[in-house]
Amino acid sequence: MARGGDNLQVLSALDAAKTQWYHFTAIIVAGMGFFTDAYDLFCISLVTKLLGRIYYTDTAKPDPGSLPPNVAAAVNGVAFCGTLAGQLFFGWLGDKLGRKSVYGMTLMLMVICSIASALSFGHTPTGVMATLCFFRFWLGFGIGGDYPLSATIMSEYANKRTRGAFIAAVFAMQGFGILAGGIVTLIISAAFRAGYPAPAYQDNAAASTVTQADFVWRIILMLGAAPALLTYYWRMKMPETARYTALVAKNAKQAAADMSKVLQTEIFDEQEKLDEMVTASGNNFGLFSREFARRHGLHLLGTASTWFLLDIAFYSQNLFQKDIFTSINWIPKARTMSALEEVFRISRAQTLIALCGTVPGYWFTVALIDVVGRFAIQLLGFFMMTVFMLGLAIPYHHWTTSGNHIGFVVMYAFTFFFANFGPNSTTFIVPAEIFPARLRSTCHGISAAAGKAGAIIGAFGFLYAAQNQDKSKADHGYPAGIGVRNSLFVLAGVNMLGFFLTFLVPESKGKSLEEMSGEAEDGEEAAAAGGGRAVRPSETQMV
Template identity: 75%
Template sequence: MSTSGENNSKVLDALDVAKTQMYHFTAIIIAGMGFFTDAYDLFCISLVTKMLGRIYYTHEGATKPGSLPPNVSAAVNGVAFCGTLSGQLFFGWLGDKLGRKKVYGMTLMLMCISSIASGLSFGKEPKAVMATLCFFRFWLGFGIGGDYPLSATIMSEYANKKTRGAFIAAVFAMQGFGILAGGVFAMIISLAFDSSFKAPAYEVDPIKSTVPQADFVWRIILIFGALPALLTYYWRMKMPETARYTALVAKNAQQAAADMSKVMNVELQSGQRNADQTMDAKESNKFGLFSKEFLHRHGLHLLGTSSTWFLLDIAFYSQNLFQKDIFSVIGWIPEAKSMNSIHEVFVIARAQTLIALCSTVPGYWFTVALIDIVGRFAIQLMGFFMMTVFMFAIAIPYNHWTHPDNRIGFVVMYSLTFFFANFGPNATTFVVPAEIFPARFRSTCHGISAASGKLGAIVGAFGFLYLAQNKDPSKTDAGYPAGIGVKNSLLLLGGINFLGMLFTFFVPESNGKSLEEMSRENEESNRDVNIA
């Protein structure tokens, strides 16, 4: 047993001290394009939600002609998150059972097919179109869900311990470019189809302002999400299995060394695989997932990663999904009757693009630059704290910020909450679960943590979209007063961010430590050698 343990140790030590080289950056692009696609697909729906209402719910008898009913809006926005949660659990588990590489291509192909199918949603009645769209977006989310644990785990297992945090964070930072690309592409398509590109003064019902080309616009925007995934499918299939999975889970140190030598310039030495490795597998796999030993070693860690991701995603996805409502309140998005439906998509996309460009994307890359210097814990704690401060700073004097003279200040404050989400827990909650659990559970535990986050996103998508639409009971008119529901939402989100700050104390610092040191697998290996 000692021979195989020593061979594994040589392979892992070589990976920990390997110099940063071209293949590391190649892996970031290959894995990162999955997240680029994930973000595009998840957030592009919020760009076309209002258009869907104007196309399919302008008939007489609609509760609010030209708008999706609250239950339909929540379903269209949130069903992908339900699929994502399921995919994170399933593919996370499968990645530990079959290997990272074998599962990696399945998720990408499922995303491609579902993106195209979403844009081709069909039906004679509005309800049928929405039901078809929700069905395909569920499976789109299912594929996206698999990308979370697999991309994080693959990148963590390829990286050296000195720059591992930056590499994993860089993969996740591609999400910012995906959000940005969604806004830019929607603007381009809007410009292409809105020939006059003026905001006609349609002081009439929404039916007259919904132009025939609108049905093409939302479909093209959704279908485009398949393109970046297709472009990286071939390269994903060429990636070798990670050396850590092969050495620690498959128990083949020789193959691990051979695989890494093909793609990285590192000196890996290993002896011949011997029969004792079968016994070594049994020795090192002494405890299972959720056994007493696992809960003793990693129970609080899993609670910390899951709870912080859950609380973070309630706030983060709620902000993204109802930001169009906030922009309407402050006047960035005029009333629907003042412009046609395609121009409305342009205006919403422009607002999202500005937020992404000025706060979302910079926040991600601040994390990439500083995570291996400052550490994960400090960045996450600081991010939750600043999000709490800015949420309350917006919500408490809400009437002040929505006054026409103060709208620019409102947008700046709102943007800063996005900046500190991404230069904070939105990045670190993705990084840490890929570093602190044993290799044989790493993908599964990351999937559980990520699924907890998507449960939070579902709470945000369904619960907060309703809360933001609550009517003031003191009013008797048909419409609700602007901002009443949004203010309550922001106050509650501030409290949720504060809870996230508290639960961060359950999450260990992994900066500068090897994966085996954090997961305590080196203790198991040493024990095996001593037994031998």
């Protein structure tokens, strides 16, 4: 790494800054976006059973209604399609227009579409579901933009010593969002259930009860707008990152002025020094150039492929917890409960998993990532997820026939713990650290979009696999839940593949962003090629 005296002062000051209040402010402001993201993406899994009971109940049949497989897949997965598109679009836009200039757009899109999703309308069940899917797609589009922008902003604000912990803390707000979704659903369903405590499905056919249940899912979805709306003002007050202003916009004066206010110290304007660096640097290759492929091609393949594989497993687990809990008889059959009782039990189960496994995993990463490094945590996470999923799948009939639900739930919670103390955190962190400043947001968006492609496979593919295999096997006398078991085997294989692809991803602990991106080498290479003076690494690493 360059010596601090040879570097642009504004970037040296950021790299060496002690942990200050502005770090925590940035974590909260950026993190509340992820709180909202997680709440909006995962609360839908809590209400899909309720949607089936409200809109697809046939009172002539003995069993309560459920969403048809194609409708369930659309409701669960359409937000991921929007997220994928948003990650690519806003990731690119963040490098073209600046991180801050598009940051508020994503937040307002999330607010508007959260409210609109709750107000979904239609004269038929199909109409309501179509309207819901339309608004959830655009909700996902806004959520997608938050991934590359929040990660890049936090990485460019942080010092190099605790950068991993700061980015991980932003992402850890996702755990609180998942937990909040469960708690909110618990409270709302309990409140409405207290007024209509019907224990049996037949009572559920009453119009009054259906009306109450219809209020429940709409309130749950609408409340997703609240945390985003509360942080909009503070997000708009954040200055543009110094690395974008200096290295991409080439405005050292503005970067120094912005960071002087943030760091509360005097930082000198070094525009001439920056201009000299730009002149000497050979760092001008594009995303689709041979030079990018030579320097960062394998890195991008590593970050994208590991995120893709992680999200297949992670989102399959999260979205279809309710089906797994039902298959092991931890949650009673739907026909024994009212709609509100069922959503209460589902949210209670998912809240317990989030509290015991999901949230602690995120904060273990925050505490240890700058100690043991990104690489080790990602390897450990993929390996342990594989172990615990095999531990669930191999003796699956033991878990479902012996009534040993507690053991199953404990092992299932450990898969979430090692997802979050593992690749679910590191795949978010590393792409924000290892690519050049002018391509950082774009490359993070590409990596994140690959992850959402995996989430789409999890949402659409495994829903059909579990439901269709279970039906086919049951028709031939096999035990129920065989599709869930086979899906667990597949997910274990996916995690093991992620373990091996992790070796494509470099370790970034303790290094500056410019050192990781390779920008420090460019000036020397350009000077050697042109026969000019050798430019110091510190001069070129900033371009």
